[in-house]
Amino acid sequence: MKTFKEKHIIFTGFGGQGIVMAGDILGKAASIFDHKFATMTQNYGPEARGGACSSQVIISLEEILFPCVENPEILVCMSQEAYSKNIKSLRDGGTLIWDTDLVHIRKTDIPEKAYNIPATRFAEELGTKMMANIVMLGFLSAVEHLVHADALKRAILDSVPPSTKDNNINAFNTGREYGHTVIKGLEQPEHVTD
Amino acid sequence: MFAKEVLTGIHFFNGDQACCEGALAAGCRFFAGYPITPATEIAESISRRLPELGGIYIQMEDEIASMAAVLGASWGGVKAMTSTSGPGFSLMMENIGLGVCTETPCVVCNVQRGGPSTGLPTLVAQGDMMQARWGSHGHYEIIALAPASPQDMFDFTIRAFNLSEQYRLPVIILADEVIGHMNERVIIPREDEIEIINRPKPTVSREEYLPYKAEADGIAPMATCGDGYRIHITGLTHDERGYPGMDAKTQDQMVNRLVAKIRNNRDKIIKTKNLYLDDANVVIVAYGISARSALQAVRDARNEGIKAGLIKLETVWPFPEELIRSLAPQVKAFIMPEINGGQMVLELERCTGGACPVTLVSNFGGSIIHPGLILSSIHKAIKGKS
Amino acid sequence: MTTQKAPKTVKPHPMDSLLRTERIPHIWCPGCGIGTVFNAVLAAIKNTGWDPNSIAMVSGIGCTGRMAGYIQLDSFHTTHGRALPFATGLKLARPQTKVIVVSGDGDLFAIGGNHFIHAARRNMDITVICVNNLTYGMTGGQQAPSTPLGAKTTTTVNGSPEEPFNFCYLASSCGATYVARWTAMQVRSLRSSITEALQKTGFSFVEVITPCPSSFGRRNRMGSALEMLKFYHGRSVIRGDIDPKDAAMDIDKEIVVGKFVDIERPTFLDNYAKFNRLQIPHWRSTP
Numbered sequence: 001m002k003t004f005k006e007k008h009i010i011f012t013g014f015g016g017q018g019i020v021m022a023g024d025i026l027g028k029a030a031s032i033f034d035h036k037f038a039t040m041t042q043n044y045g046p047e048a049r050g051g052a053c054s055s056q057v058i059i060s061l062e063e064i065l066f067p068c069v070e071n072p073e074i075l076v077c078m079s080q081e082a083y084s085k086n087i088k089s090l091r092d093g094g095t096l097i098w099d100t101d102l103v104h105i106r107k108t109d110i111p112e113k114a115y116n117i118p119a120t121r122f123a124e125e126l127g128t129k130m131m132a133n134i135v136m137l138g139f140l141s142a143v144e145h146l147v148h149a150d151a152l153k154r155a156i157l158d159s160v161p162p163s164t165k166d167n168n169i170n171a172f173n174t175g176r177e178y179g180h181t182v183i184k185g186l187e188q189p190e191h192v193t194d
Numbered sequence: 195m196f197a198k199e200v201l202t203g204i205h206f207f208n209g210d211q212a213c214c215e216g217a218l219a220a221g222c223r224f225f226a227g228y229p230i231t232p233a234t235e236i237a238e239s240i241s242r243r244l245p246e247l248g249g250i251y252i253q254m255e256d257e258i259a260s261m262a263a264v265l266g267a268s269w270g271g272v273k274a275m276t277s278t279s280g281p282g283f284s285l286m287m288e289n290i291g292l293g294v295c296t297e298t299p300c301v302v303c304n305v306q307r308g309g310p311s312t313g314l315p316t317l318v319a320q321g322d323m324m325q326a327r328w329g330s331h332g333h334y335e336i337i338a339l340a341p342a343s344p345q346d347m348f349d350f351t352i353r354a355f356n357l358s359e360q361y362r363l364p365v366i367i368l369a370d371e372v373i374g375h376m377n378e379r380v381i382i383p384r385e386d387e388i389e390i391i392n393r394p395k396p397t398v399s400r401e402e403y404l405p406y407k408a409e410a411d412g413i414a415p416m417a418t419c420g421d422g423y424r425i426h427i428t429g430l431t432h433d434e435r436g437y438p439g440m441d442a443k444t445q446d447q448m449v450n451r452l453v454a455k456i457r458n459n460r461d462k463i464i465k466t467k468n469l470y471l472d473d474a475n476v477v478i479v480a481y482g483i484s485a486r487s488a489l490q491a492v493r494d495a496r497n498e499g500i501k502a503g504l505i506k507l508e509t510v511w512p513f514p515e516e517l518i519r520s521l522a523p524q525v526k527a528f529i530m531p532e533i534n535g536g537q538m539v540l541e542l543e544r545c546t547g548g549a550c551p552v553t554l555v556s557n558f559g560g561s562i563i564h565p566g567l568i569l570s571s572i573h574k575a576i577k578g579k580s
Numbered sequence: 581m582t583t584q585k586a587p588k589t590v591k592p593h594p595m596d597s598l599l600r601t602e603r604i605p606h607i608w609c610p611g612c613g614i615g616t617v618f619n620a621v622l623a624a625i626k627n628t629g630w631d632p633n634s635i636a637m638v639s640g641i642g643c644t645g646r647m648a649g650y651i652q653l654d655s656f657h658t659t660h661g662r663a664l665p666f667a668t669g670l671k672l673a674r675p676q677t678k679v680i681v682v683s684g685d686g687d688l689f690a691i692g693g694n695h696f697i698h699a700a701r702r703n704m705d706i707t708v709i710c711v712n713n714l715t716y717g718m719t720g721g722q723q724a725p726s727t728p729l730g731a732k733t734t735t736t737v738n739g740s741p742e743e744p745f746n747f748c749y750l751a752s753s754c755g756a757t758y759v760a761r762w763t764a765m766q767v768r769s770l771r772s773s774i775t776e777a778l779q780k781t782g783f784s785f786v787e788v789i790t791p792c793p794s795s796f797g798r799r800n801r802m803g804s805a806l807e808m809l810k811f812y813h814g815r816s817v818i819r820g821d822i823d824p825k826d827a828a829m830d831i832d833k834e835i836v837v838g839k840f841v842d843i844e845r846p847t848f849l850d851n852y853a854k855f856n857r858l859q860i861p862h863w864r865s866t867p
Binding site for chain 2 (some may be wrong): 600603632633634636638648649652653654655656657658659662664665666667669670671672674676677694695698748809848852856858
């Protein structure tokens with residue numbers, strides 16, 4: 001795994017997609033199972049479901065003091081509104097990741113490092129779209145080296161209800177495998193429009 | 195039979211969850227509260243955990259009732275707490291005063307959000323510092339702690355319970371939205387590594403017992419309901435027997451004791467974390483979430499060769515008056531970052547007595563203070579003197 | 581008021597064991613009905629035969645609130661209106677303690693009204709004795725939520741423009757398991773009713789209509805304390821079989837007294853134990 005000193009990641013989408021849970025799992029994987037430092041903060045509107053929401057994760061080799069993420073190196077978008085709202089914040093040279101079916105990207109926005117996955121569709125095929133966040137985490141683990149995949153799996157097992165453990169690991173593996181094929185250039189980003 | 199009360203291990207908790215686990219580790223077995231952003235997660239976490247530990251969670255009709263129920267539970271012999279944010283903290287003030295006057299151990303965690311009034315429910319502020327100090331009517335001393343991380347939330351909640359039991363008063367935790375909602379590593383030690391202090395109990399007979407007669411340390415042993423002492427507890431000014439005394443002399447004796455038990459023990463109560471202080475000529479005094487930005491600024495300044503130091507206030511009340519007084523003649527400037535229009539900075543200014551300049555770096559709430567702002571204030575302080 | 585010198589030897593009062601005798605004389609005005617209610621509460625406590633160390637009294641602010649200062653039990657004189665939530669915390673921390681709340685109509689139903697309806701709804705296992713003197717006595721006779729329409733108080737000199745509450749109807753509609761009303765003249769009924777209320781599991785409520793000759797009586801030209809007592813007694817009609825909503829509380833027409841509600845309902849603690857699958861009384865580990 002390539003080493004880095006500090007990475008800033010934003011997951012963003014709408015309430016109910018497990019955006020905060022995705023950030024929680026990533027932070028947990030880094031700070032508990034990968035022995036790094038991590039913080040996870042969240043922004044949400046007053047609505048319990050459906051409003052725009054985001055979780056911001058910092059993973060670092062050193063103690064993190066300022067926990068706010070202003071310009072992430074990795075931006076994961078799972079809704080159109082979240083994409084529109086956050087795309088300008090992506091750091092130069094940063095990575096943009098989005099759900100193929102839920103977000104339409106403007107060509108001019110596409111950075112050098114850009115990956116997409118129909119995470120929600122895959123999750124639905126696996127039984128429930130509730131697991132789109134876990135599919136996305138699997139995908140993220142393949143395209144960006146933040147934490148070890150094992151640490152992520154342990155964090156997932158630590159976070160989900162016992163009866164859903166197998167399904168969630170399946171979801172993670174699905175996303176991760178798709179990520180590997182994308183990296184190898186076997187799949188091309190789809191649905192790019194203006 | 196019961197679940198684990200101390201979740202020994204490494205966790206990725208938000209501050210609210212850490213507060214809940216700290217309370218349980220300290221022996222809290224009663225929580226009365228009312229949901230309010232951004233403190234709701236404390237109530238949610240503890241409502242799940244208390245029944246399995248044989249404790250009681252009750253959601254009251256409002257924060258006035260919550261605070262009253264916490265006092266009642268404490269007099270029932272159980273360690274009790276509540277949590278809230280600005281609007282609820284305002285409603286609790288009346289019974290926080292009753293807790294002070296009747297010397298009732300309990301803990302109130304205020305996860306601060308932007309105010310005044312309903313303000314910014316989901317966004318950070320540190321605007322209740324003075325309300326914690328003087329929010330209830332009358333003259334009294336209070337203890338308030340300011341956590342700067344989820345780990346602090348765990349550790350300080352235990353300390354809050356210990357202080358409340360030791361000194362017999364409501365102890366306030368002044369957290370904030372970012373600390374409450376931020377997840378970070380929290381290490382929970384083994385149960386036998388956690389120091390727990392319980393309220394002093396009377397050893398004399400019922401005939402000899404005076405509920406408000408202090409021992410040498412200024413604290414009166416506390417008989418609670420059902421101990422057989424048939425105590426009378428009142429929010430009226432009372433004498434050593436606990437009976438009302440409607441005169442200036444009784445008032446003087448009672449309030450003096452309430453004040454003295456904190457003032458005379460402030461060396462044991464006050465805790466600061468002093469970093470890079472030995473050779474510092476610019477000293478940042480900070481607390482809560484702002485202490486993290488301050489530490490970043492101090493490190494950045496040190497990298498530039500500036501002798502900056504940090505006093506992180508772990509207890510905000512009582513204020514570390516002696517420390518500031520002793521440093522004031524030696525340093526070029528003090529800087530205080532806080533997310534309000536300037537509250538603790540007034541205390542800082544008072545303690546420096548004009549011996550050196552004091553600068554406030556602040557906003558009114560909604561976002562935390564950027565380390566860069568503190569760093570430029572450090573730059574200005576250095577230039578101003580040279 | 582007696583100006584006679586106190587006798588050298590004071591005869592022990594039958595209730596001395598439950599009194600903080602060092603705090604007597606009390607602060608209540610001559611002719612006040614609170615003493616009668618206090619006596620009835622003490623007698624009822626004796627009737628139960630309970631260990632006094634297992635009983636606690638909680639009060640709020642006001643004339644009635646001072647009862648907690650004279651009773652030789654664990655007693656708590658709290659803030660205005662907050663006796664019930666304080667008692668709620670006390671009861672839940674020590675379910676084995678019998679908790680009695682005594683307070684006035686203003687304390688329980690104006691400033692404390694919200695706490696009253698929720699404590700009754702939860703069916704907290706607490707007995708509430710409300711001394712209803714139709715006014716705020718301690719502060720000199722202001723309008724209360726019990727003040728009759730048109731009655732004069734220091735804040736309604738031309739007559740109160742508000743309809744008062746019917747406390748028994750309110751208590752029963754919020755779910756109280758025991759509801760009764762008496763006047764301070766009906767001492768025997770009052771004693772046995774308070775005894776029943778104490779022994780009742782759940783939220784039990786007894787309202788006592790008492791004279792406040794110093795404030796309410798004086799302003800409304802009701803004569804002496806005795807005349808007031810007789811007046812209330814004369815207006816009272818015992819109706820045990822009546823729906824609380826029809827149990828009129830109108831000093832100008834009739835004061836319906838009696839026991840209106842006596843039902844069984846799971847308490848907060850019963851339900852808490854049930855839904856959390858806990859065993860009472862072994863559920864609470866001692867701290």
